[in-house]
Amino acid sequence: MVLKLYGFATSTCTLRVAVVLKEKNVQFEFIPVDLTKGAHKAPEFTAYQPFGQVPYIDDNGLILYESRAICRYIAAKYASHGTPLLPTDPTAIALFEQAASTETSNYDPFVSGLAWELKFAMWFGGKTDEARAKSLQSQLSAKLDIYDLILGKQKYLAGNDITLADLFHLPYGAVLLDIGLDEFSSRPNVARWWKDISSRASWEAVKGGI
Amino acid sequence: MVKLYGFASSTCTRLVALVCKEKDISYELIPVNLAKGEHKHPGFVANQPFGQVPYIDDDGFILYESRAIARYLIKKYPNQGAPLIPSDPKAEALFEQAASIESFNFTAFVAPIVAERVFNPRRGLQPNEERVSELLANLQPKLDAYDLILSKQKYLAGDSVTLADLAHLPYGTAFYGAGFAEVFESRPHLARWWKDISNRPAWLAVKDGA
Numbered sequence: 001m002v003l004k005l006y007g008f009a010t011s012t013c014t015l016r017v018a019v020v021l022k023e024k025n026v027q028f029e030f031i032p033v034d035l036t037k038g039a040h041k042a043p044e045f046t047a048y049q050p051f052g053q054v055p056y057i058d059d060n061g062l063i064l065y066e067s068r069a070i071c072r073y074i075a076a077k078y079a080s081h082g083t084p085l086l087p088t089d090p091t092a093i094a095l096f097e098q099a100a101s102t103e104t105s106n107y108d109p110f111v112s113g114l115a116w117e118l119k120f121a122m123w124f125g126g127k128t129d130e131a132r133a134k135s136l137q138s139q140l141s142a143k144l145d146i147y148d149l150i151l152g153k154q155k156y157l158a159g160n161d162i163t164l165a166d167l168f169h170l171p172y173g174a175v176l177l178d179i180g181l182d183e184f185s186s187r188p189n190v191a192r193w194w195k196d197i198s199s200r201a202s203w204e205a206v207k208g209g210i
Numbered sequence: 211m212v213k214l215y216g217f218a219s220s221t222c223t224r225l226v227a228l229v230c231k232e233k234d235i236s237y238e239l240i241p242v243n244l245a246k247g248e249h250k251h252p253g254f255v256a257n258q259p260f261g262q263v264p265y266i267d268d269d270g271f272i273l274y275e276s277r278a279i280a281r282y283l284i285k286k287y288p289n290q291g292a293p294l295i296p297s298d299p300k301a302e303a304l305f306e307q308a309a310s311i312e313s314f315n316f317t318a319f320v321a322p323i324v325a326e327r328v329f330n331p332r333r334g335l336q337p338n339e340e341r342v343s344e345l346l347a348n349l350q351p352k353l354d355a356y357d358l359i360l361s362k363q364k365y366l367a368g369d370s371v372t373l374a375d376l377a378h379l380p381y382g383t384a385f386y387g388a389g390f391a392e393v394f395e396s397r398p399h400l401a402r403w404w405k406d407i408s409n410r411p412a413w414l415a416v417k418d419g420a
Contacts, residue, residue: 050355064303066310073303094273094282101275104313106260146259
């Protein structure tokens with residue numbers, strides 16, 4: 001039975017899973033969940049994803065949610081397919097985990113917060129908190145200065161090979177660029193890295209929506 | 211011996227110390243004086259470019275991000291202490307799901323609440339109560355989902371304790387003690403789980419200082 005991906009065609013976290021499925025050449029069936037109709041809060045959905053969030057997968061009866069967990073599962077299960085996205089050597093694994101955690105703590109809170117303030121809040125009848133947006137942008141800017149240092153010494157975040165940690169940055173990075181917030185271009189190494197990961201065929205295939 | 215660069219009361223430093231206690235790993239805490247800006251000094255930043263604590267020096271191998279350090283130490287010493295990360299692919303996927311839940315559905319809200327209510331006063335700043343209310347309002351439904359999950363299984367990833375459970379302890383304990391105990395205690399299964407993990411000897415050994 002083909003892997004089923006339950007999500008929203010343009011949702012950041014759904015796309016995070018989709019780009020990895022593409023990198024690993026894994027066939028999947030996309031089952032849309034209509035967030036605008038509150039389908040993600042319906043009992044049929046929350047029975048599988050108790051937080052009422054997209055995406056989740058059903059891989060032959062194994063239900064898994066949290067996009068990064070799903071990505072790790074796919075990258076490990078299909079290790080020998082497509083691009084290797086998880087290292088196997090213990091030192092390289094540790095440096096991958098460092099990069100993955102960096103995305104979680106030193107990137108995601110700022111980019112997702114900005115995406116909310118500048119784009120998504122309006123979808124739910126809210127408005128931009130300008131002070132908060134300014135603070136988040138300032139913090140993101142400082143973090144990306146560090147990214148620029150790191151990426152001046154190595155090609156990707158965990159070393160010289162691409163890993164899941166790099167791909168995790170794509171969805172929110174793209175949302176911000178799309179609304180005109182470009183903190184990448186002014187930083188040469190970040191710009192190089194961003195151009196590299198965002199021009200991969202896997203991302204091109206899904207970035208406009210599944 | 212693992213050199214742990216951090217400070218005794220730091221949440222993230224204590225997560226690493228906790229894992230060392232769980233795995234019977236000897237470590238030496240090397241204090242970093244944040245008040246003196248040591249974490250921004252060139253010698254520190256050379257090892258931890260984001261200027262954050264903790265980082266470790268394990269016989270010359272430098273690693274930062276507390277959850278990455280935790281994972282590295284757990285994988286390095288599989289035969290000491292509690293397993294903490296499963297190796298079976300399905301159990302491992304459910305661990306990754308739980309680890310992601312901790313980051314995005316718990317700490318994302320709890321850490322800024324703790325920052326406002328506990329850290330700000332220490333720095334002579336007023337808590338932003340509007341922000342605390344907003345964060346708490348977002349956290350409550352997440353903890354309802356926790357209560358549901360923990361009504362069916364003993365721990366977040368299944369019936370064995372994992373790093374995902376332990377990662378809640380540093381910020382969770384600060385939150386609990388900052389007047390939010392009722393948020394956990396009012397949810398019976400969450401309360402049961404919290405009592406279990408917060409009374410582990412390894413946590414009791416480091417909770418008041420790494």
